[in-house]
Amino acid sequence: MRFIGLLLAAAVAVWVYTDARKRGFKTLAAVGWMLGVFLLMIVFLPLYLFIRARKVKQIEVLTPCKYCGKYYEGTPLYCPNCGHKVGGYSFKEE
Ligand SMILES: [Zn+2]
Known part of the structure; x- marks a missing residue:
């Protein structure tokens, strides 16, 4: 046991x-x-x-990367795990 x-x-x-x-x-x-x-x-x-x-x-925001499947926070331009481009637009004006 x-x-x-x-x-x-x-x-x-x-x-x-x-x-x-x-x-x-x-x-x-x-x-x-x-x-x-x-x-x-x-x-x-x-x-x-x-x-x-x-x-x-x-x-606030946790999104799964569509390339590697790992989750990242917020809306980055590139996945912090695999480096693929996942963003390209931002909700905030910069
Ligand atoms: Zn990724």
């Missing part, structure tokens, strides 16, 4: 990592959350869900 618990912890940890990355966490922060959830899920999982709920409100 220990093995199944470990497998479940690993699955949740991987979910936290991918979810954190999607939500714009830095790689290091996402890895930190992943390890925290894996080693001490009872503490880190509720904490992560709490921070995640707060972070959602802070992000």
Whole structure:
């Protein structure tokens, strides 16, 4: 039964990592959350869900890149991940 618990912890940890990355966490922060959830899920999982709920409100626009599928914030001219042109127009006059 220990093995199944470990497998479940690993699955949740991987979910936290991918979810954190999607939500714009830095790689290091996402890895930190992943390890925290894996080693001490009872503490880190509720904490992560709490921070995640707060972070959602802070992000105004989160768009998936149509070339690489990663999410970026705001309306940049180029995707910060793959460098493809994703913008070209701006909502603000500059
Ligand atoms: Zn991209």
